[in-house]
């Protein structure tokens with residue numbers, strides 16, 4: 001498995017590449033922890049650790065037991081939305097919405113953010129998504145949600161008190177005031193929100209007041225961040241959380257996307273986590289550029305442990321970077337059936353169905369290569385680039401044939417068929433920039449699928465336009481995930497590797 005980052009002299013954005021949206025960050029001493037949304041994937045709510053705000057190491061998930069995370073009824077881009085991660089009274093508190101049936105707003109706690117996390121406490125009295133938690137000087141806990149409204153809560157039971165009241169709906173005429181976070185900074189309580197929807201009009205606004213319950217006075221310079229109407233390489237910037245750097249300076253983590261190709265630009269990696277500097281003028285925050293090259297930081301960098309590019313499935317469990325669609329019961333996904341292999345057992349569902357048996361990792365680089373050695377003697381399955389049930393490209397072994405398939409909305413087709421000798425076969429996908437000439441109609445990338453021969457040469461069977469696996473085409477809130485799946489019966493995978501490519 002690849003590093004989430006290469007140790008750089010000069011730090012770069014995004015600080016957590018690939019589909020890692022809605023970041024929420026908290027600081028405990030010299031350590032920083034960050035949580036993201038995970039939607040229909042299991043386990044839910046990926047968690048990261050950092051010492052420098054730039055290098056983030058995956059440490060696990062807040063929701064990694066099926067009883068914490070009912071997702072069977074979650075639609076694509078349903079499920080887990082927008083966590084808030086805070087540290088209070090010696091414990092980590094994470095509040096999040098499970099938008100699927102059987103879900104709702106929930107709170108889990110842990111003393112070690114790497115887990116174990118508690119069973120959820122449900123908070124049915126909380127009136128919306130994107131819940132924030134903050135404690136005032138008296139120890140009263142306030143829960144603020146999209147809209148933007150607020151209610152008092154006992155976070156250890158989920159019990160709410162009083163009637164939720166409206167705080168602020170952002171700038172007049174701007175849609176989707178959401179993603180609130182409330183902070184006590186100096187003399188004021190600051191209410192940070194996102195506005196404009198999570199697409200190109202996304203932005204960040206702020207208001208301040210003397211109490212956590214308001215009234216709030218909007219900043220005269222709102223929105224304090226937006227890239228709408230610009231040709232900045234980072235778009236859709238919004239959904240932010242504030243944090244202080246090791247030297248006391250202020251920073252913001254936020255989501256952004258990197259559209260590629262011609263017009264209007266297609267983003268394929270989902271909404272990623274970026275870092276931006278913040279300064280203060282007249283007690284209002286001023287956000288610096290969300291640059292792909294971050295400024296030199298005045299504190300030491302800690303690159304952290306680097307994950308291997310390759311997983312040989314030698315461990316009893318799976319590394320935190322592996323995610324599955326909706327659930328991961330041991331009878332369908334295990335490294336124990338054949339030691340040193342990942343075994344997937346199909347439910348008879350294809351990639352077109354919500355209960356497909358699929359385990360993959362996020363595509364984190366615009367250009368990359370992924371390969372796996374598959375033994376499909378007892379079934380059929382292969383390697384897929386997945387955005388959702390209706391948008392995926394795949395290469396599948398079935399008997400002594402491999403098929404490349406493409407599903408784009410309601411169109412589904414077998415693009416290529418190729419004979420392979422009996423026995424394990426290496427399947428590969430290579431994602432690269434489109435060849436020149438580039439014009440307004442050029443897609444963001446080319447997804448090439450094929451088989452690797454015993455002499456290590458790659459036989460390309462199909463080269464598909466990547467725009468059809470983009471959020472601009474498919475909609476939704478996730479990004480591409482590249483992984484292994486079983487379509488019928490039992491399929492074994494000896495190893496999987498993923499490597500970023502240049503260009």
Ligand code: 6LW
Nearest residue numbers: 081082178179198239477
């Ligand atoms: C989330 C909302 C948003 O609830 O997208 O970009 C939604 N912001 O705040 C899903 O991530």
